[in-house]
Amino acid sequence: MKLDAAIAYARHGIPVLPVHTPDLGGSCSCGRPDCDRPGKHPRLRHGLREASADPHTVHKWWSRWPDANIGLRTGVAMDVADVDSLEGWHGLRHVLDGAMPQGPQVRTGGGGWHFWFSPLGYGNRVHVIPGVDWRGDGGYVLAPPSRHASGTTYYWVVRPGIPLPSAPAALEELIAGPEPPQSTTALGSATIAHPDRYAAVALETETERVAHAPAGSRNDTLNRAAFALGRLIGAGLLEEGLVTRELTAAAAWSGLGRTETVRTIRSGLSAGRLFRCRGVTAGCGRRW
Ligand SMILES: [Zn+2]
Incomplete structure (x- = not known):
């Protein structure tokens, strides 16, 4: 049943990942006793990057793991408004002047809702409004008939048709802006758009390290990575939004919880930036 569903998604051009x-007790097939995202993180070593819309590949995966939950990469064939609470539902309704989206709608196993739209071209946005995250480029969602740790199953309230609806303008406005804070270094946006090779390699190395950190050292690894990359942000070699997105995705693959991830990235990055300021006290404007 999951195999058929996974192949159907792939045939509609949606990259799928196992x-x-x-299990029935709520623990996770990854076997880690401290897994804090049971049934929600990818089985593949490279996670999202291995998502595939090739039906043969998908068939191979679900033959190997027939019970694997179905992850769908967002930002390719669809974006998803991920409403995780009643607060989010009411917030979305408020933003949309009382009219909920008419398109595809999933009831999630956790008691939330997913609304599908044609892709907007933006990345993930956490807390677009309280209780609502946007899953775009670089994100993924679970899809029916995946099972939630609570024992309930994701199911369609409104099945997808073609074409998918566009995101309502009021929602797009929130997703589009305001812009994340820009670096104020003299190096400018050209450097930020094309980080030099050292910075690019550092970003790749650190995110790999975070993604594959063994249980028990994940938060510490994330903290060290954020600190190291924070120094490069301070030097104007990397853009903060990009680093935050990459580290967040890597932490999710490793199984680290979202709250801890957000907190650790924030403190690691700012400590890294401050460290760099120590050497250039003049004009730094920070407490060093
Ligand atoms: Zn797990």
Whole structure:
């Protein structure tokens, strides 16, 4: 049943990835006793980057793991408004002047809702409004008939048709802006758009390290990576939004919880930036 569904998504051009499965007791097929995202993180070593819309590849994966939850990469064939609470539902309704989206709608196993739209071209946005995250380029969602750790199953309230609806303008406005804070270094946006090779390699190395950190050292690894990359942000070699997105995705693959991830990245990055300021006290404007 999951195999058929996974292949159907792939045939509609949606990159699919096999995700771990929660058992009836709520623990995770990854086997880590401290897994804090049971049934929600990818089974593949390279996670999202291995997502595939090739039906043969998908068939191979679900033959190997027939019970794997179905992850769908967003930002390719669809974007998703991920509403995780009643607060989010009411917030979205408020933003949309009382009219909920008419397109495809999933009831999630966790008691939330997913609304599908044609891709907007933006990346993930956490807390677009309280209780609502946007899953765009570089993100993924679980899809029916995946199972949630609570024991319930994701199901369609409104099945997708073609074409998908556009995101409502009021929602797009929130997703599009305001712009994340820009670096104020003299190096300018050309450097930021094309980080030099050292910075690019550092970003790749650190995110790999975070993605594959063994249980028990994940938060520490994330903190060190954020600190190291924060120094490069301070030097104007990397853009903060990009680093935050990459580290967040890597932490998610490793199984680290979202709250801890956000907190650790924030403190690691700012410590890294401050460290760099120590050497250039003049004009730094920070407490060093
Ligand atoms: Zn797990």
